[in-house]
Amino acid sequence: MNATPLHRWDVTYREAVAIQEDLRGKLILRDDGALDSIRTVAGADISYEKGSDLFFAAVVLMDFPGLGLLEEAACSARVSFPYIPGLLTFREGPPLLAAFAKLGQTPDFVLFDGQGIAHPRGIGLAAHLGLLLDLPAIGCAKSRLVGSYGPVGEKRGSHAALICGDRQVGAVVRTRERTRPIFVSQGHRIALPKAVTLVLSCCRGYRLPEPLRQAHLAVNRLRMGQVSAPHSDPLAKNR
């Protein structure tokens, strides 16, 4: 019955690959009905000090399409899995999921800073975590992991297909003029056209969509040990 082994994070390289190969088939790459009436969006990011195994993760929840901050959840955690291209999920996944667990509300879709299916085994961080969270998810990477693409138009909103093998695995999107494009790919429960549209509607004059920008700012404030939220200490629930 249970063809899927229990998911584990303390794995070897080989086990991690096996988990990815097992989970990739469970991804849903079509638009989900939940995307018909979007009210909220979340963005998540990680930050840590060089050479340290103490990671900080933050998730911001914003209303959509207004993009006003609704909630912020954060967490710190020890990480031992090294950075290996293609296995980023096993390094950043646990802290990110811990932060999501503290979020009071469930977002209608999530933006991750990493690849969705534009990945060697078709399941990057955004796809993997979208699947585990069972939420529509989109991968927004700042650089390429796999695939090739042609020139991207100069205007905001222009995009080129990201091709890997004989498949389109994503889109290279110009979210801001005179700035390098970002790599958008399906994570889970969403089709590519909608993913591109949503990412663009989350941009507010910056290269990165607002949920990811805010999560990035939040996680860095956190690491710098600053008091950020007006109402609560993001790490208060840890104590």
Next chain:
DNA sequence: GCGACAG
């Protein structure tokens, strides 16, 4: 064997 390589 060599180059590529999300964060």
Next chain:
DNA sequence: ATCTTGTCGC
């Protein structure tokens, strides 16, 4: 990702 200083351009 992080480190690191100044600097060029809109």
